[in-house]
Amino acid sequence: xxxxxxxxxxxxxxxxxxxxxxxxxxxxxxxxxxxxxxxxxxxxxxxxxxxxxxxxxxxxxxxxxxxxxxxxxxxxxxxxxxxxxxxxxxxxxxxxxxxxxxxxxxxxxxxxxxxxxxxxxxxxxxxxxxxxxxxxxxxxxxxxxxxxxxxxxxxxxxxxxxxxxxxxxxxxxxxxxxxxxxxxxxxxxxxxxxxxxxxxxxxxxxxxxxxxxxxxxxxxxxxxxxxxxxxx
Amino acid sequence: xxxxxxxxxxxxxxxxxxxxxxxxxxxxxxxxxxxxxxxxxxxxxxxxxxxxxxxxxxxxxxxxxxxxxxxxxxxxxxxxxxxxxxxxxxxxxxxxxxxxxxxxxxxxxxxxxxxxxxxxxxxxxxxxxxxxxxxxxxxxxxxxxxxxxxxxxxxxxxxxxxxxxxxxxxxxxxxxxxxxxxxxxxxxxxxxxxxxxxxxxxxxxxxxxxxxxxxxxxxxxxxxxxxxxxxxxxxxxxxxxxxxxxxxxxxxxxxxxxxxxx
Numbered sequence: 001x002x003x004x005x006x007x008x009x010x011x012x013x014x015x016x017x018x019x020x021x022x023x024x025x026x027x028x029x030x031x032x033x034x035x036x037x038x039x040x041x042x043x044x045x046x047x048x049x050x051x052x053x054x055x056x057x058x059x060x061x062x063x064x065x066x067x068x069x070x071x072x073x074x075x076x077x078x079x080x081x082x083x084x085x086x087x088x089x090x091x092x093x094x095x096x097x098x099x100x101x102x103x104x105x106x107x108x109x110x111x112x113x114x115x116x117x118x119x120x121x122x123x124x125x126x127x128x129x130x131x132x133x134x135x136x137x138x139x140x141x142x143x144x145x146x147x148x149x150x151x152x153x154x155x156x157x158x159x160x161x162x163x164x165x166x167x168x169x170x171x172x173x174x175x176x177x178x179x180x181x182x183x184x185x186x187x188x189x190x191x192x193x194x195x196x197x198x199x200x201x202x203x204x205x206x207x208x209x210x211x212x213x214x215x216x217x218x219x220x221x222x223x224x225x226x227x228x229x230x231x232x
Numbered sequence: 233x234x235x236x237x238x239x240x241x242x243x244x245x246x247x248x249x250x251x252x253x254x255x256x257x258x259x260x261x262x263x264x265x266x267x268x269x270x271x272x273x274x275x276x277x278x279x280x281x282x283x284x285x286x287x288x289x290x291x292x293x294x295x296x297x298x299x300x301x302x303x304x305x306x307x308x309x310x311x312x313x314x315x316x317x318x319x320x321x322x323x324x325x326x327x328x329x330x331x332x333x334x335x336x337x338x339x340x341x342x343x344x345x346x347x348x349x350x351x352x353x354x355x356x357x358x359x360x361x362x363x364x365x366x367x368x369x370x371x372x373x374x375x376x377x378x379x380x381x382x383x384x385x386x387x388x389x390x391x392x393x394x395x396x397x398x399x400x401x402x403x404x405x406x407x408x409x410x411x412x413x414x415x416x417x418x419x420x421x422x423x424x425x426x427x428x429x430x431x432x433x434x435x436x437x438x439x440x441x442x443x444x445x446x447x448x449x450x451x452x453x454x455x456x457x458x459x460x461x462x463x464x465x466x467x468x469x470x471x472x473x474x475x476x477x478x479x480x481x482x483x484x485x486x487x488x489x490x491x492x493x494x
Contacts, residue, residue: 045325045493045494048329048332049328049332050325050328050329050493050494051493051494052491052493065332066332066333071332072329072330072331072332077329079325079326079329080322080325082322083321083322083323083325083326084323084326085247085251085321085323085326086321087250087251087252087253088247088250089250092246092250095246096243096246096247097326097330099239099240099242099243099246100239100240100243100244100327100330100331101330101331102236102239140326
């Protein structure tokens with residue numbers, strides 16, 4: 001389980017997260033959705049210990065990420081694909097991550113097949129398209145067969161077939177009792193992927209529930225714009 | 233803990249092994265260090281080498297270290313790039329997600345830089361020795377011998393320690409500043425200013441501070457400073473100085489790595 005409790009994150013005079021709380025439970029896919037700049041990535045980074053909350057706590061399985069035993073084996077994380085080191089080949093990135101995280105490298109071939117990158121594994125990451133980088137990021141997240149999976153904007157760069165593949169993958173993970181938390185600014189995709197939706201706007205949680213809870217009979221897109229005030 | 237550090241060092245070595253930019257920096261380090269010596273030997277010829285090595289104008293061993301001193305600063309870019317470079321590219325997020333106990337990453341990188349710096353420095357020392365003494369020997373000038381304990385100490389310690397220590401300080405400062413070139417510039421200024429400004433400051437400063445700077449302390453460790461000179465420290469004190477600088481930079485960068493947002 002992932003728990004964020006009353007987390008505030010401020011940078012000098014700017015508050016990026018304002019007393020947010022959310023829970024992502026095992027066996028379900030939690031979609032964390034909001035407009036660009038709402039604070040989604042910042043929230044995920046506080047969970048992974050990359051950003052320290054100004055107040056509040058962000059825990060995984062009851063502990064801060066860094067306090068877990070073998071954290072990168074228990075939590076699979078997908079971060080910004082643009083930050084993947086371009087000079088490495090795809091397979092080298094996974095070898096490095098496996099070595100750094102203490103994960104058995106024997107899974108690398110299987111994971112590359114699963115994310116459909118096996119044919120491009122020996123090419124440098126700087127030759128990859130965005131979709132390929134996304135798949136490689138997913139491979140990193142899946143490498144440790146972790147019980148917790150955190151994905152930041154996983155659908156960017158994926159075509160419709162890729163999104164359907166991702167949906168099936170995430171639901172398989174949830175069916176096997178994993179906790180899945182993904183963020184996105186694309187409501188239509190989160191609708192297809194998530195069982196439980198948390199909406200964030202301007203650093204504040206504005207809604208938290210199932211699709212039916214949030215939208216009922218109404219169009220979810222309209223509900224989203226009402227909640228976030230984002231009608232650009 | 234040791235097993236984890238060993239695994240992490242192996243992981244960081246994967247990055248070093250496969251990074252074209254780090255290899256280029258290492259190559260530049262070697263080319264500058266050895267190439268300058270080769271140029272001096274080639275264009276200056278045996279006569280000028282023999283004159284310097286006679287010791288009339290300075291240390292007899294000076295010719296061994298001409299180019300290497302510049303090469304040390306090229307290696308400082310290697311150290312800075314190995315830490316700061318990851319912040320610039322954003323890859324540090326993956327590094328600290330794989331290993332959230334961040335100081336372990338710092339230690340693993342430090343081990344690598346100290347190791348590579350020592351080995352590169354030793355190679356540079358030995359190659360420069362071979363070049364200079366080879367030119368002198370071919371022209372029937374007196375040559376130095378590694379059987380001389382003082383020379384052996386200088387060859388084994390001076391440039392290897394300079395590269396290892398400045399590379400390490402640059403790596404550690406890179407975790408703090410998070411930009412490669414500014415890291416090296418700050419380190420360069422920090423190393424030169426206390427020495428260059430000594431002539432303008434009270435005598436006590438000039439007689440005390442410069443000798444405790446990392447470069448001067450390593451000269452003393454290598455036996456290249458003369459007792460009574462402004463840069464001289466006894467070997468034990470010089471060792472304390474070098475370790476002290478590494479600890480100081482290590483603690484500050486460790487705190488920065490541990491508590492600052494990525």
